Amino acid sequence: MITVDRLTKTYGAFTAVDDVSFVCQPGRVTGFLGPNGAGKTTTMRVMVGLTLPTRGEVTIGGLRYHDIPNPGRHVGTLLDASAQHVGRTGREILAIAAQTMGLPKTRVDEMLALVGLNDDEAGRRLRNYSLGMKQRLGIAHALLGDPSVLILDEPANGLDPAGIRWMRGLLKGYADRGGTVLLSSHLLHEVEQVADEMILIGRGRIVARGDRESLLAGANGTPVTLVTSLDNTALGAALTHAGHAVEPVGPGLRVQASPEQVGRTALGAGVVLTDLRSGGAGLEDLFLELTSADAREAVAGLAAPTTGGLPA
Amino acid sequence: MNTPLAPTLDVSSTPRTPLSRLVGVEIRKAIDTRAGFWFASSIVGLVLVVLLIYTLAAPDAAKNFGDMLQVAGGVLGYFLPILIIMLVTGEQSQRNGLVTFTLEPQRSRVVAAKFLAGIALAATVMVLAFLIALVFTAVAAATGATPEWSVEGSLLFNGFVLANLIGIFVGFAIAMLLMNTPAGIVAYFVYSLILPIAAGILSALSSGFEKIAPWIEFNTAQTPLFTGDYQPSGEEWAQLVVTGTLWLVVPLVLGTLRLLRIEFK
Numbered sequence: 001m002i003t004v005d006r007l008t009k010t011y012g013a014f015t016a017v018d019d020v021s022f023v024c025q026p027g028r029v030t031g032f033l034g035p036n037g038a039g040k041t042t043t044m045r046v047m048v049g050l051t052l053p054t055r056g057e058v059t060i061g062g063l064r065y066h067d068i069p070n071p072g073r074h075v076g077t078l079l080d081a082s083a084q085h086v087g088r089t090g091r092e093i094l095a096i097a098a099q100t101m102g103l104p105k106t107r108v109d110e111m112l113a114l115v116g117l118n119d120d121e122a123g124r125r126l127r128n129y130s131l132g133m134k135q136r137l138g139i140a141h142a143l144l145g146d147p148s149v150l151i152l153d154e155p156a157n158g159l160d161p162a163g164i165r166w167m168r169g170l171l172k173g174y175a176d177r178g179g180t181v182l183l184s185s186h187l188l189h190e191v192e193q194v195a196d197e198m199i200l201i202g203r204g205r206i207v208a209r210g211d212r213e214s215l216l217a218g219a220n221g222t223p224v225t226l227v228t229s230l231d232n233t234a235l236g237a238a239l240t241h242a243g244h245a246v247e248p249v250g251p252g253l254r255v256q257a258s259p260e261q262v263g264r265t266a267l268g269a270g271v272v273l274t275d276l277r278s279g280g281a282g283l284e285d286l287f288l289e290l291t292s293a294d295a296r297e298a299v300a301g302l303a304a305p306t307t308g309g310l311p312a
Numbered sequence: 313m314n315t316p317l318a319p320t321l322d323v324s325s326t327p328r329t330p331l332s333r334l335v336g337v338e339i340r341k342a343i344d345t346r347a348g349f350w351f352a353s354s355i356v357g358l359v360l361v362v363l364l365i366y367t368l369a370a371p372d373a374a375k376n377f378g379d380m381l382q383v384a385g386g387v388l389g390y391f392l393p394i395l396i397i398m399l400v401t402g403e404q405s406q407r408n409g410l411v412t413f414t415l416e417p418q419r420s421r422v423v424a425a426k427f428l429a430g431i432a433l434a435a436t437v438m439v440l441a442f443l444i445a446l447v448f449t450a451v452a453a454a455t456g457a458t459p460e461w462s463v464e465g466s467l468l469f470n471g472f473v474l475a476n477l478i479g480i481f482v483g484f485a486i487a488m489l490l491m492n493t494p495a496g497i498v499a500y501f502v503y504s505l506i507l508p509i510a511a512g513i514l515s516a517l518s519s520g521f522e523k524i525a526p527w528i529e530f531n532t533a534q535t536p537l538f539t540g541d542y543q544p545s546g547e548e549w550a551q552l553v554v555t556g557t558l559w560l561v562v563p564l565v566l567g568t569l570r571l572l573r574i575e576f577k
Contacts, residue, residue, distance in 0.1 A: 049417040050410065051575055061321025065417055069328040072415045074321055079414075083407035087345035096344070100329060100337050100415045141411070148321070 001026050001180050002047060002149060007056035009042050016042040018204035019056070024182045026148070029175045031195030032184035033287065039204040040184040041079070044153050047182075048077050060149055072101045076147035078155055081138030086127035090117060090137045093126065094144060101145045111140035116166070131158030139167065150174065152183040156190040168194040188287045200290050207290040215286060225259045228252030228275035229266060238269035329416055331425060338422075338429035341408075342399045351398065352433065355391045359384050359441045363448040372457035378467055380445035380452075385472040388434075388441055390504065392476055393483025395437075396430040397496040400487035400571075409576035419572050427484060434480050438473065466542035475538060479504070481560055482530075488567025491574065503559070507531060526551040530559035 002024040009017040017039040024030040032040050045051040047058045049065040057064065060075055068074055084093050094108040112122050115136040126134065135158050142150060150171070156164045171194055175181050185191045191198060192212055200208040200215075208215055228251050229235045236253055239246045242265050244257040252275060255262050259276050266273050343349045366383050367375065403409035416422050449459050482503060487496045508531035515522035515532075526533045526548070533555040536544040544552060 048414050050413060063321055063323070068321065068417075069323055070326040071417060073326045074323065077414050079410055080407070083410040085341075085345055085402060085406040085408050087347055087406075092344055096337060096341060097411065097415060099340065100333065102329065102333060 001061060002151070002182055003059045003062075004043065004047070005056050005058070007043060007046060007058060008054050009039075009046060009051065010054045015204050017046070017053075020201070020204070020206055021056075022199050022206065022209065024149075024180050025197075026180045027175055027178050028196040029171055029181040029183065029194050031191035031198040032182055032201065033186070033188060033191055033198055034184075034201035035186050038186075038201045040186075040201060041153055043201075044079060044151055044182070044184065047151055048075065048079070050079070070101060070145075072097065072145040072147070074145070074147050075149045075151060076142035076145060077150075078138040078142040078152045080153065081131075081134040081158075084126050084134075084137075087125055089123050089125050090129065090133075091122040093137065094140060097141055097144050103145065107144060111144050114143065114170075115140040132160060132163055135159055136163070139170070148178070149180040150182065152181070154185060155183055156185060156187070164190060188284055200287065202290060208286070223256075223258045223278065225255045225257055225262045226252060226275070226277045227255060227259075227262050227266070227273060230272045230274065234269055235266055235271045238265050238271070329421075331421060331428075334416060334421060334425035335428045335432065338399065338425045339432060341402070342395065342429060342433055348395075348398060351391075352395060352437070355388065355395070355437055356440050356444075358391065359387050359444050362387050363444055367448045367452055367455075372452070375449065375452035375457040376460035376463075377445065377449040378460065378463040380449050381442070381463060381468065381472055384441040384445045385475060388437060388476050389479050392434050392437060393479045393486075393500050393504075394497055395433060396480050396483040397487040397500060398493055399430060399433075400426055400484060401491055401493040401496050404491040404574070404576065405493045407577070409574075413576055420568075423488075423568055423571055430480055430484060431477075434476060438476060442472075464542065467538075470537040470542050475534070478530075478534065478556075478560070481564065485560060485563035485567045488571045489563055491570070504531065527554055528558070530555040 004020055004022050007017055007020045008015070020039070020043060022030075032043070034040050042051060043058075046053050047060065047065065048071075060068065065071060065075065088096075091108060091112065094111060095105065098105065098108050112118075117133065117136055117140070121129075121133060126137075129137065135155060139152070139155060142152060152171075156167060159167060171181050171183065175196070183191065183195070195212075197211055198209065198215060199206055226249065227235065232248070232253055236246045236248075239253070239255055239257065239262065242257075242261070244255050244261065244265075246256075247254050257265075259278050263273065263276060341348075343352050363380060363383060366380070370379070403412055412422060413419055449461065452459050483496075483500055486499045486503070490496045490499060507529060511521075511525045511529040511532050515525050526535075533548070533551040536542075536548040537552075
């Protein structure tokens with residue numbers, strides 16, 4: 001598990017990470033969310049000893065990264081898939097890491113197969129890799145030492161939708177086997193389906209944390225539901241009458257109520273529902289609001305309702 | 313698996329990466345790219361070509377084994393340090409350091425490994441150059457010259473081994489200080505080519521500078537190692553120590569400190 005304890009990193013007058021504390025538990029995927037420049041990468045760099053903290057510390061399984069012997073065997077890291085010599089082939093990049101960690105050569109082929117890079121692709125030099133291929137190679141690199149902790153910075157960046165789904169399954173399975181996974185992203189939808197817990201960071205400070213439900217509940221006492229029916233006008237009127245805020249969105253309605261409340265209202269009004277969903281838009285709004293330019297004010301005002309956001 | 317893992321990491325099964333393995337990795341990294349491989353091969357190839365030309369062009373009286381060695385050593389002196397510079401600066405220029413120093417966070421061990429790898433590569437190239445010099449001396453003998461086969465030990469050591477080792481040390485120091493491949497190579501050539509020429513010109517113009525040059529310019533101070541009886545006098549040794557501190561020890565210390573602290577992005 002990863003323990004970040006009151007971590008602060010300043011560069012001159014600029015505070016990249018400001019008093020951040022959190023814990024990533026084994027067996028869970030922790031999503032680290034925030035806009036670009038929020039301090040995610042800096043926090044992850046401190047975790048693996050590439051950046052020295054100004055204050056506070058990070059331990060992995062109770063040890064500072066510097067004190068872990070042969071750390072690649074315990075902590076798999078992907079900070080920047082492009083940070084490799086562009087003149088090396090994918091296979092050679094993995095082979096060097098395997099040699100450093102004292103792993104058998106067969107491990108390289110296993111990992112190439114796992115991330116779906118074929119022999120031809122593995123033999124190409126990195127400068128001829130697409131971003132998605134680099135990302136797959138980087139994930140193979142992180143998994144090479146069969147670590148119990150994974151630290152991945154924007155791993156979905158550059159992956160196609162199939163690749164993102166593949167990575168989700170991979171990380172989920174990894175956590176289910178007891179591994180600790182921390183993955184960062186600036187895109188909510190990349191993370192929310194795989195993360196058991198999310199940490200939202202903006203301007204170097206944690207602005208919210210929790211699982212999907214508790215984040216929504218904490219942000220907004222009223223959940224948001226997306227509903228489409230055969231008679232949206234009648235349903236809208238019934239919902240307004242029941243005291244829920246309603247606005248038209250696309251082919252349906254966006255209601256500040258739980259799906260159950262909307263369903264019951266529809267039942268009472270005798271309207272046939274064709275689609276009823278818990279509003280992902282609520283989380284998206286929350287994310288944008290919490291991590292927007294004045295994120296620090298938003299922390300204190302967590303209870304502020306998230307109205308008027310754009311539909312997802 | 314629902315049982316939560318112990319919060320402490322069990323590191324008993326993974327001993328620290330042995331230095332020998334790190335050295336092996338660094339040697340591999342020096343020659344596993346096209347640039348690295350062809351550069352290392354070209355050094356050997358260049359020794360071959362230069363000695364071939366020398367054998368064809370030089371007068372028979374100057375085709376002794378010692379002459380051949382000096383020519384080969386001269387070629388190595390210019391290019392071996394560049395191999396080392398590329399090995400060190402690649403971590404920053406190619407952004408390799410991110411991975412290198414994540415897999416071995418004890419940076420001083422990586423520095424040591426790179427240094428030993430540089431020495432090992434240099435030794436290999438020197439041995440090859442030595443063998444090539446032997447072959448061309450034999451060629452000279454076969455084509456009518458009567459070369460002297462024996463070679464003075466101090467020439468072999470000073471002119472061939474020590475000179476190249478100093479070059480490698482300087483290249484290593486420059487590389488760590490600048491952490492940029494082109495800048496490192498340019499700086500090395502300024503140091504090894506332009507500085508001695510400048511010192512020579514200034515010495516010719518001013519007898520005052522001629523006296524102090526060996527005290528401030530490392531190449532000038534090294535001259536007694538490779539000329540005359542290859543035995544520097546007491547004063548010459550003192551000049552070597554002074555300039556060596558200035559041009560070798562100080563940059564090496566500063567460069568190492570920089571590499572240990574630099575934030576690899």
